[in-house]
Amino acid sequence: MTSFDDEFDDDVAYDLVVRGGRVVTASDVIDCDIGVRDGRVVALAEHLDLGMREIDANGRYVTPGGVDGHCHLDQPTTDGSVSADDFESGTVSAACGGTTTVIPFAVQQAGMSLRESVQDYHARAEGKAVVDYAFHLIVNDPTEQVLGQELPALIKDGYTSFKIYMTYDDMKLNDHQILDVMAVARREGALCMVHAENADCITWLTDKLERAGMTQPEHHATSRPVPVEREATHRAITLSQLMDTPILIVHVSSGEAVEQIRWAQGRGLKIFGETCPQYLFLTEDDLRKPGFEGAKCLCSPPPRDKESQEVIWDALINGTFQVFSSDHAPTRYDDPKGKKIRGEEASFRYVPNGVPGIETRLPLLFSEGVLKGRIDINQFVALTSTNVAKMYGLHPRKGTIAVGADADLVIWDTGAPFRLDNARLHHNVDYTPYEGMELTAWPGVTVSRGEVVWSDGKPAGVPGHGRFLTCDTPDAARPKERFVSAFRPS
Ligand code: URP
Ligand code: ZN
Ligand code: ZN
Secondary structure, eight states: OEEOOGGGGGGOSEEEEEEEEEEEOSSOEEEEEEEEETTEEEEEESSOOOEEEEEEOTTOEEEEOEEESSBOOSOOOSSSOOOSOOHHHHHHHHHHTTEEEEOOEEEOOTTSOHHHHHHHHHHHHTTTOSSEEOOEEEOSOOOHHIIIIIHHHHHHTTOOEEEEESSSTTTBOOHHHHHHHHHHHHHHTOEEEEEOOOHHHHHHHHHHHHHTTOOSTHHHHHHSOHHHHHHHHHHHHHHHHHHTOOEEEOSOOOHHHHHHHHHHHHTTOOEEEEEOTHHHHOOGGGGGOTTTGGGGGOOSSOOOOHHHHHHHHHHHHTTSOOEEOOOBOOOOSSSTTTTTTTOTTSOGGGSOOOBOOTTTHHHHHIIIIITTTSSOHHHHHIIIIIHHHHHTTOTTTSSSOOTTSBOOEEEEEEEEEEEOOGGGOOSSOSOOTTTTOEEEEEEEEEEETTEEEEETTEEOOOTTOSOBOOOOOOGGGSOHHHHHHHTOOO
8 A cells, every 4th residue: 555745635636546456346347446535436447547545456356345234332231231342342343344334223222212312322432433334223112202203203314224123021012013113114214124033932932941941052042943033024024014114124044034035025025134144154053062152152043053054045145135234242251241141050041142243244255155156246245235225225325336435445355264263353252153264355455435444454443433324215115116126136
């Protein structure tokens, strides 16, 4: 990387030129230079004039910065555990793994209005992020005030997606409440994200398992078997159909849930799907690791079996899933405010759910998907960036490399195998569930709005560079003709 002194300012046409890369979008691969001014792409051409700063990308893939549409950063909890990553460590980690936009969740907190919860979440982010961020909402108490005033007003203000839960005692909504919030989404043009697992079945099974003394982390998977996910997925689809409003089923783990989504899409229903690395690379055997170690891979829905992994790959390849997210849930392992909050003898019921993965999401899919020939590089860009930006109303500012788009770029180093270990990651979590995996791709340089935030193996982002983004109406929540062409399954 070279830069030129200020005295040359008048002669240079660009703040930054990324030279000679293989520039990839969701549809094309083009060999060209990228000219950046004021944080945006202003030129794409075979040969551009000098930039104040130059990055040699000769022959290397250059993709749009990743958009992580599902991650948890500094999210308040109700069980006494703490989020290991705040907006600084979480976004540094994102940048080092090629992600330049994150969308974590402003959860509706007990004793606060939804608006106050959003304000509180802004305060947590203020001045800390090194890459740009938007917020989803989490609606866990849909009161008349929330449904009638707060949610519509927040949607108008650019918080155009929200998550609802069909499980977790402190979060779950019943079907009546789900219809209520879906009605607001339909009327106001928002996207409803659904965590689909049947709460009553899980509680019933958990009670029985605990009475039988089966409380080790592996029984987390026993308590949340595939039919529990399948039933809730089908029910969410039914509620969405009744309300004629689009939904995104998040973190899909099993073949039977995929079947439900595929069935609905085949009938023309507005059902979208998301999956995450944990369902491609972990199985329930990882929950059986010696001692309490299985807690490191405990998430909901749980990882399944090898056969499910193949179905999840197929669903990524054939367009059933539109987005690939991390569901980064940063809980430390060896920490009394982390996975061991009630000690190693405690029931799986009390282990905070979720696995870290904000930094490994792109490299895992590039190595195992693109470089092993399962998906092409355009699909990689669509799943990790373009479709996500479209899904949440951030496209074309985010999610593509085009004149006028923000200059969020990743220049890839590929080919040289290395073993992943937690020491190379920048999150504040003391483990990675992918420890020891052999990878062959990692970002060499990440650029956020024209500024280098990761290069030469070192984080280079400045806290406060990351800006809050308001979201437009998600493509999926627009009238049908727009929606069909935006995410046509293959
Ligand atoms: O286990 C998970 N997925 N934890 C994070 C919270 C959620 O449900 O997405
Ligand atoms: Zn969830
Ligand atoms: Zn999540």
